Amino acid sequence: xEITAAQALVRCLEKENIEIIFxxxxxxxxxxxxxxxxxxIKHVLVRHEQGAVHAADGYARATGRVGVCMxxxxxxxxxxxxxxxxxxxxxxxxxVITGQVNTERVGTDAFQEVDTTGITIPITKHNFLxxxxxxxxxxxxxxxxxxxxxxxxxxxxxxxxxxxxSKIKFKYPENVKLRGYKPTYRGHPNMIKEAARLIDKAQRPxxxxxxxxxxxxxxxxxxxxxxxxxAPVTNTFMxxxxxxxxxxxxxxxxxxxxxxxxxxxxxxxxxxxxxxxxFDDRVTGRISAFAPGARIIHIDIDPAEIGKNVKVNLPIVGxxxxxxxxxxxxxxxxxxxxxxxRILELKDNYPMRYSREGGLKPQFIIERLYAETDGxxxxxxxxxxHQMWVAQYYRFKNPRMLISSGGLGTMGFGLPAAVGAQxxxxxxxxxxxxxxxxxxxxxxxxxxxxxQKLPIKIFILNNQKLGMxxxxxxxxxxxxxMAVDFLFHPDFELLARAYxxxxxxxxxxxxxxxxxxxxxxxxxxxLVNCLVYPGENVSPMVPxxxxxxxxxxxxxxxxxx
Amino acid sequence: MKxxxxxxxxxQPGVLxxxxxxxxxxxxxxxxxxxxxxxxxxxxxxxxxxxGDDRIVEQVTKQLHKLIDVIKVGDITAEKYVxxxxxxxxxxxxxxxxxxxxxxxxxxxxxxIDFGRRTLTLECTGDEGKIxxxxxxxxxxxxxxxxxxxxxxxxxxxxxxxxxNSGLDQDVE
Numbered sequence: 001x002e003i004t005a006a007q008a009l010v011r012c013l014e015k016e017n018i019e020i021i022f023x024x025x026x027x028x029x030x031x032x033x034x035x036x037x038x039x040x041i042k043h044v045l046v047r048h049e050q051g052a053v054h055a056a057d058g059y060a061r062a063t064g065r066v067g068v069c070m071x072x073x074x075x076x077x078x079x080x081x082x083x084x085x086x087x088x089x090x091x092x093x094x095x096v097i098t099g100q101v102n103t104e105r106v107g108t109d110a111f112q113e114v115d116t117t118g119i120t121i122p123i124t125k126h127n128f129l130x131x132x133x134x135x136x137x138x139x140x141x142x143x144x145x146x147x148x149x150x151x152x153x154x155x156x157x158x159x160x161x162x163x164x165x166s167k168i169k170f171k172y173p174e175n176v177k178l179r180g181y182k183p184t185y186r187g188h189p190n191m192i193k194e195a196a197r198l199i200d201k202a203q204r205p206x207x208x209x210x211x212x213x214x215x216x217x218x219x220x221x222x223x224x225x226x227x228x229x230x231a232p233v234t235n236t237f238m239x240x241x242x243x244x245x246x247x248x249x250x251x252x253x254x255x256x257x258x259x260x261x262x263x264x265x266x267x268x269x270x271x272x273x274x275x276x277x278x279f280d281d282r283v284t285g286r287i288s289a290f291a292p293g294a295r296i297i298h299i300d301i302d303p304a305e306i307g308k309n310v311k312v313n314l315p316i317v318g319x320x321x322x323x324x325x326x327x328x329x330x331x332x333x334x335x336x337x338x339x340x341x342r343i344l345e346l347k348d349n350y351p352m353r354y355s356r357e358g359g360l361k362p363q364f365i366i367e368r369l370y371a372e373t374d375g376x377x378x379x380x381x382x383x384x385x386h387q388m389w390v391a392q393y394y395r396f397k398n399p400r401m402l403i404s405s406g407g408l409g410t411m412g413f414g415l416p417a418a419v420g421a422q423x424x425x426x427x428x429x430x431x432x433x434x435x436x437x438x439x440x441x442x443x444x445x446x447x448x449x450x451x452q453k454l455p456i457k458i459f460i461l462n463n464q465k466l467g468m469x470x471x472x473x474x475x476x477x478x479x480x481x482m483a484v485d486f487l488f489h490p491d492f493e494l495l496a497r498a499y500x501x502x503x504x505x506x507x508x509x510x511x512x513x514x515x516x517x518x519x520x521x522x523x524x525x526x527l528v529n530c531l532v533y534p535g536e537n538v539s540p541m542v543p544x545x546x547x548x549x550x551x552x553x554x555x556x557x558x559x560x561x
Numbered sequence: 562m563k564x565x566x567x568x569x570x571x572x573q574p575g576v577l578x579x580x581x582x583x584x585x586x587x588x589x590x591x592x593x594x595x596x597x598x599x600x601x602x603x604x605x606x607x608x609x610x611x612x613g614d615d616r617i618v619e620q621v622t623k624q625l626h627k628l629i630d631v632i633k634v635g636d637i638t639a640e641k642y643v644x645x646x647x648x649x650x651x652x653x654x655x656x657x658x659x660x661x662x663x664x665x666x667x668x669x670x671x672x673x674i675d676f677g678r679r680t681l682t683l684e685c686t687g688d689e690g691k692i693x694x695x696x697x698x699x700x701x702x703x704x705x706x707x708x709x710x711x712x713x714x715x716x717x718x719x720x721x722x723x724x725x726n727s728g729l730d731q732d733v734e
Contacts, residue, residue: 117575121575122582125629126628126629126630129574146629178629179632179724180570180628180630180631180632181629304620306623307616307620
């Protein structure tokens with residue numbers, strides 16, 4: 001029997017066990033929406049396409065499955081662009097479906113036409129412009145396969161309206177044939193053997209674990225390796241929650257706003273074991289001063305990451321979980337008391353600290369939230385100072401418990417990502433920690449929160465500023481603060497009420513202590529405006545161009561207005 | 562140093578844009594790029610000459626390999642290969658100079674392919690050095706117009722680069 005390509009697309013999505021699509025309809029994608037009318041796939045209508053793509057992203061990160069979002073041609077598609085780039089930078093599996101003008105109009109500057117595949121080449125793992133309706137099944141199969149295998153990433157399918165309206169004989173292929181795409185999963189046995197040898201020989205190893213650990217579900221193997229070879233572990237921002245935050249071997253996050261002891265351990269180590277991490281500039285600081293005395297083992301599924309930023313002594317390409325499993329059979333159980341004495345010394349000499357003088361400190365809120373939730377909440381953040389304070393002061397217990405925009409640093413990611421995460425794991429407590437700057441960039445999705453009855457608890461760490469930019473201007477532009485102060489804010493408590501959501505204001509430590517338990521236990525969504533001390537800086541901080549062991553901390557007087 | 566890459570790609574719309582875009586956004590310099598169909602109509606072959614040290618060329622190769630439509634990437638620089646480029650030159654040629662120019666053409670085994678009132682158009686094939694020498698020897702007469710195809714290359718002997726067979730499978734893993 002013949003069905004339309006749009007109906008076939010919906011069948012494909014059902015075959016891929018897609019439960020939820022985030023999107024906004026429009027003319028060019030109308031045939032697909034019509035086909036969804038009779039499907040059991042839930043469609044979540046967001047308020048802006050950026051919300052759809054971030055929600056699909058949050059859904060994918062929370063569940064480990066492929067997120068799907070949909071938009072129409074032209075502005076629908078361009079509104080997705082930021083979110084696609086975000087998913088690409090953070091290696092999130094996603095399939096993006098866009099409508100396109102009819103094939104005979106493609107290239108004529110038609111109404112709501114934009115070259116969607118052209119625009120998204122640099123920010124997708126791959127994309128397709130489907131011109132032949134008969135190839136729909138094969139294309140969708142390929143899209144899901146590419147998005148979810150190897151190093152995951154977003155794949156876009158652009159569908160002209162006449163293509164989705166055409167009748168086709170539908171068959172969903174069982175397998176895909178892609179001769180240009182063959183990810184490597186198994187590490188080279190000789191390389192693994194050599195890695196075990198280097199580890200046994202090392203005196204002061206450090207494990208530097210990134211988001212790849214989470215993507216390959218290798219948290220158990222990571223912990224086992226750390227404990228077997230008795231090596232301290234530091235996480236990249238993307239790697240947070242891959243190693244228990246309260247583990248004695250844990251050093252916290254490294255890099256620009258990392259702990260000083262993690263950064264110094266890197267500087268002093270003689271073997272750096274990089275697992276699913278990419279030596280990003282926010283991690284390494286001045287490259288020549290990064291792990292200067294160390295041999296480097298780099299394990300990653302993406303061969304292009306190896307040797308891109310730093311020279312590596314031993315590269316192993318493959319799935320980090322499989323490689324660690326193989327490696328674990330070869331490394332010796334070791335103890336390194338001397339190295340641990342040194343690490344403890346570093347931890348004692350350079351502890352994470354902030355002063356509680358001067359008002360309600362944002363770090364205090366994070367610590368309270370951690371204490372109140374026992375580290376069991378799924379934390380979603382936006383981008384800025386609050387994001388770094390979460391990274392520093394919330395100790396993640398379980399994998400995938402932090403969802404945040406790492407690589408692209410997209411302000412406005414938080415609220416829609418929280419929507420997607422909560423829909424992905426309905427029973428899980430989701431808290432969004434955001435800033436007054438980020439939150440207002442996608443504030444319209446409060447409607448989606450209410451409409452979908454999502455019990456998300458939103459905490460705005462409100463300093464009435466673009467705090468991270470302000471800190472940047474303090475450090476690099478001698479305090480010439482330009483365009484960082486918000487002279488007007490809506491009354492967030494009232495705003496919450498306008499959306500039918502409970503609103504609260506926290507003004508002091510006492511408020512925080514007394515109000516947080518009730519807010520967290522309330523059944524519905526809540527918006528909590530936390531009026532924090534506005535002069536607080538993120539500390540420590542590695543100044544631009546310096547080695548990561550040269551972090552500065554802000555003295556009391558330097559956290560000023 | 563110049564590297565010659567032989568890149569087998571799916572013969573699909575957009576592939577050239579993907580490859581060219583990759584070079585520009587990652588700041589790699591393309592010296593020349595020639596593309597055309599192979600013995601298999603579903604496959605095109607790009608010969609790309611890229612300038613850079615070993616680290617850069619390694620990155621280029623790996624990034625190319627990440628493109629789904631790229632089937633195979635080989636750096637044949639260190640191999641034994643033959644390479645050719647084709648050039649067409651329209652050169653000033655007054656009656657008195659034509660003889661000299663034809664002589665030069667003869668030396669380079671170039672051919673006259675068009676004849677104007679005051680110009681001659683010549684074609685010449687050869688490796689980069691020969692083409693450059695040819696160009697230099699015509700320059701004194703005044704080159705009105707010149708077009709070069711960019712280099713195409715092929716391994717010598719029985720070894721070959723193709724999609725199915727691995728004469729030189731420099732897949733980057």
